[in-house]
Amino acid sequence: MSAKTQISLATDKLAVGYSRHPVVEDVNLRLNAGELLVLIGANGSGKSTILKTMAGLIQPISGDIEMLGASVGSMPKRVAYLPQHPISTHTLPLRVRDVVAMGRFAHLGLFKNPSTIDKKIVETSMRSTGIDAQADNPIRDLSGGQQQRTHLAQALARQAEVLLLDEPTAGLDINGRKLVADLIAEERSRGVTVVLATHELKDADTADTVMLLAQRVVSIGPPEVALRDEYLRECFGFTQPH
Amino acid sequence: MFIEPFVANEFMRLALFAGVLVAVTCAIAGTFVVLRGLAFIGDALAHGVLPGIAAAILFGFSGMIGAAIGSLVMMGGVSVVSRRLRLSGDTAIGLLFVGMLALGVMITSRSRTFVGDLSRILFGEILGVSIGDIALQLGALAIVTVIAFLARRPFLLLCVDEGLTNTSGFSSRLFHNLLLMIVAITVIASFQTVGTLLVLGMLVAPAATGALFARRISTMILIASVVGAISTYIGLLISYHFDLAAGASIVLSAVLVFAICASFSEMRKAVRENDANEHEHQHSHPGSHFR
Numbered sequence: 001m002s003a004k005t006q007i008s009l010a011t012d013k014l015a016v017g018y019s020r021h022p023v024v025e026d027v028n029l030r031l032n033a034g035e036l037l038v039l040i041g042a043n044g045s046g047k048s049t050i051l052k053t054m055a056g057l058i059q060p061i062s063g064d065i066e067m068l069g070a071s072v073g074s075m076p077k078r079v080a081y082l083p084q085h086p087i088s089t090h091t092l093p094l095r096v097r098d099v100v101a102m103g104r105f106a107h108l109g110l111f112k113n114p115s116t117i118d119k120k121i122v123e124t125s126m127r128s129t130g131i132d133a134q135a136d137n138p139i140r141d142l143s144g145g146q147q148q149r150t151h152l153a154q155a156l157a158r159q160a161e162v163l164l165l166d167e168p169t170a171g172l173d174i175n176g177r178k179l180v181a182d183l184i185a186e187e188r189s190r191g192v193t194v195v196l197a198t199h200e201l202k203d204a205d206t207a208d209t210v211m212l213l214a215q216r217v218v219s220i221g222p223p224e225v226a227l228r229d230e231y232l233r234e235c236f237g238f239t240q241p242h
Numbered sequence: 243m244f245i246e247p248f249v250a251n252e253f254m255r256l257a258l259f260a261g262v263l264v265a266v267t268c269a270i271a272g273t274f275v276v277l278r279g280l281a282f283i284g285d286a287l288a289h290g291v292l293p294g295i296a297a298a299i300l301f302g303f304s305g306m307i308g309a310a311i312g313s314l315v316m317m318g319g320v321s322v323v324s325r326r327l328r329l330s331g332d333t334a335i336g337l338l339f340v341g342m343l344a345l346g347v348m349i350t351s352r353s354r355t356f357v358g359d360l361s362r363i364l365f366g367e368i369l370g371v372s373i374g375d376i377a378l379q380l381g382a383l384a385i386v387t388v389i390a391f392l393a394r395r396p397f398l399l400l401c402v403d404e405g406l407t408n409t410s411g412f413s414s415r416l417f418h419n420l421l422l423m424i425v426a427i428t429v430i431a432s433f434q435t436v437g438t439l440l441v442l443g444m445l446v447a448p449a450a451t452g453a454l455f456a457r458r459i460s461t462m463i464l465i466a467s468v469v470g471a472i473s474t475y476i477g478l479l480i481s482y483h484f485d486l487a488a489g490a491s492i493v494l495s496a497v498l499v500f501a502i503c504a505s506f507s508e509m510r511k512a513v514r515e516n517d518a519n520e521h522e523h524q525h526s527h528p529g530s531h532f533r
Binding site for chain 1: 277392393395396398399401402403405406408409410411412452453456457458459461462
């Protein structure tokens with residue numbers, strides 16, 4: 001069986017939310033290795049709630065969810081999650097290198113010392129996001145965009161099989177956005193499954209599956225189906241220029 | 243003047259030794275208190291031990307045991323109130339904080355030596371520490387150091403983000419409670435020296451000074467330890483020469499060291515920004531300095 005046919009993520013009648021109050025219901029998905037799922041919706045549409053459920057940070061209200069053939073949250077080494085607006089760590093006396101190295105903690109646990117390979121992965125991740133020149137600078141001295149690149153490098157350093165990215169381009173300039181798009185393409189070529197939450201319709205261009213959300217699943221499918229005008233109008237109140 | 247009090251008096255030597263042990267213990271626990279923003283719960287824990295110690299004095303059992311029971315009740319209470327009643331952590335801590343403080347004062351008021359006992363609990367009695375107290379503090383330092391070293395990764399993750407802690411394979415709830423436990427151990431071990439009211443100063447001020455300059459957590463702990471130790475030495479000297487309360491002198495020294503370092507840090511930042519602006523100005527107007 002090739003990597004492409006391995007199921008990375010499957011949900012069945014999944015309802016997600018907080019304190020038994022569903023935010024989005026009836027989420028049915030099936031994602032193979034190396035595929036990109038883009039969750040699109042306005043603020044409060046349920047994108048982050050779905051991602052947090054996939055990361056195992058909140059319990060599903062009902063339905064089933066399985067990641068890499070196991071329950072969510074049970075494989076920290078194989079799944080990386082980049083939260084929306086990660087804490088700016090503005091008071092933390094940490095260098096960029098130390099923050100990125102935290103991405104290896106899932107592999108190191110409490111007792112293992114970082115190996116040469118771990119250190120190399122950290123260096124490569126910093127280079128990939130273009131933050132290597134700032135490696136020894138305190139993260140609190142960096143701009144918002146540079147901090148976002150640092151957190152992205154941390155997620156990459158996990159070397160996970162599934163990447164859950166909540167608005168990874170927030171605070172990034174045009175170059176930064178292109179860099180994120182290139183990184184996602186590169187990760188997918190290595191067989192990494194990516195779930196991306198975003199406001200940007202453009203981010204859906206290369207997606208295998210797009211889910212349009214408005215506190216419910218408005219549409220789901222390949223971009224040309226899920227982003228039809230009637231769905232976009234329903235979701236945002238406007239359509240994209242043709 | 244600077245050495246003589248410690249050479250001539252055994253109680254000063256013991257006080258200095260005990261104070262330095264407290265400073266190092268507080269530096270380790272305080273670093274995570276400052277970085278995780280736990281100053282309020284640290285304060286609450288420090289006051290939460292009051293009824294336990296007061297009960298110990300009244301009924302004649304070990305103050306350490308009383309303090310340990312008090313801190314357990316405090317931590318358990320905060321957890322129950324915030325999780326079960328869906329109130330914010332601050333509200334839960336505030337409720338328990340005043341409740342335990344009031345209970346402590348009520349219990350102490352049953353004692354014939356009410357004012358003396360209360361003052362000893364709140365402000366410590368560093369000049370009266372015994373070898374036994376120092377042994378207990380050494381034990382507390384060892385426990386805090388071992389826990390902080392073993393749990394350094396989840397503690398660091400907790401300082402950044404609880405979600406990141408969980409998705410990295412560590413239980414944020416477990417390690418948060420472990421962190422509170424080392425704060426509680428520090429408070430229990432320090433109340434004899436600086437008192438429950440002032441221990442927060444030793445938890446926060448040296449660690450905050452470390453945060454001004456450090457680029458790594460280990461450096462922050464080291465700076466906090468040195469600042470705490472120096473503050474203990476300065477505070478004891480002030481107390482000896484001017485006949486002032488020792489615990490309060492130590493804590494005030496730590497706060498003043500922070501104020502001086504913070505001013506220095508701000509001045510250094512201003513000079514750097516000024517230099518950067520001048521450099522930018524020279525590049526945008528080449529040759530302008532010749533005019």
